[in-house]
Amino acid sequence: AVPGAPYYYGTVVTLTASGNPGYSFDHWSGDASGTSPVTTVTMTGDRSVVAHFSQIVYTLSIGVDPVVGGSVSAVPGAPYYYGTVVTLTASANPGYSFDHWSGDASGSNPVTTVTMTGDKSVVAHLS
Numbered sequence: 001a002v003p004g005a006p007y008y009y010g011t012v013v014t015l016t017a018s019g020n021p022g023y024s025f026d027h028w029s030g031d032a033s034g035t036s037p038v039t040t041v042t043m044t045g046d047r048s049v050v051a052h053f054s055q056i057v058y059t060l061s062i063g064v065d066p067v068v069g070g071s072v073s074a075v076p077g078a079p080y081y082y083g084t085v086v087t088l089t090a091s092a093n094p095g096y097s098f099d100h101w102s103g104d105a106s107g108s109n110p111v112t113t114v115t116m117t118g119d120k121s122v123v124a125h126l127s
Contacts, residue, residue, distance in 0.1 A: 007043040014040050017051040021117070022082020026052045055081050060114065061121040062088070063103075069096040069126030084116040090124040099125045 007013060017025045017037040025037040031047040032039045041047050058080045062072045070092040080086065090098045090110040098110040104120040105112045114120050 009043060011043045012040050013043060015049060019053045022056055023053040024056050026054045058116045059119045060086060063123040065123055065125050069093055072124045080116040086114045088112050092126050096126040099127045
């Protein structure tokens with residue numbers, strides 16, 4: 001639909017809501033309703049429609065291999081939204097040393113970052 005376009009009586013206008021990255025369509029309000037991102041409005045007068053969106057919360061799964069080898073801290077903590085840059089720091093317990101990252105992180109530095117553009121999973125490998 002073209003906002004402000006001349007719509008004549010009886011015209012059925014199809015509205016399609018699409019969210020920016022990190023947002024999902026939630027519902028319509030005003031002269032449209034429902035939770036489908038595609039809806040129609042029949043022009044029997046002036047109409048006003050609002051598309052409502054919500055931020056997507058992403059998950060960050062963090063593993064340590066072996067589990068007894070240490071831990072990983074994540075700053076900031078959850079919730080994680082699109083574009084959040086998370087700094088991960090691996091800490092080895094006595095008798096272990098950090099080796100590398102796998103999954104959605106890589107490298108051999110015990111400090112790395114992950115940018116949340118979806119659900120992510122990382123593993124800190126210790127030896």
